[in-house]
Every structure is written in structure tokens, then in C-alpha cells.
Amino acid sequence: MEDSPPLSLFPLNxxxxxxxHFVIW
Known part of the structure; x- marks a missing residue:
């Protein structure tokens, strides 16, 4: 998960x- 840029920006969310996760994408 940390490898993904979008997830990396909002790991707490x-x-x-x-x-x-859906909001970020």
C-alpha cells in the first residue's frame, strides 16, 4: 500500500x- 502514490499521500485515511480509499481514487 505504501508503494502506491495516492495511498502514500493519505496513509492515515x-x-x-x-x-x-475510494475518495482518493
Whole structure:
């Protein structure tokens, strides 16, 4: 997950909220 640029920018959002993953993409 850290390898991905979008996830790298918002690691807290993805870890804390799975929904945030969709928001980033």
C-alpha cells in the first residue's frame, strides 16, 4: 500500500477509513 502514490499521500485515511480509499481514487 505504501508503494502506491495516492495511498502514500493519505496513509492515515486509508488505514483509518477504508471509504477514504475510494475518495482518493
Amino acid at each position: 486509508v488505514s483509518s477509513r477504508p471509504v477514504g
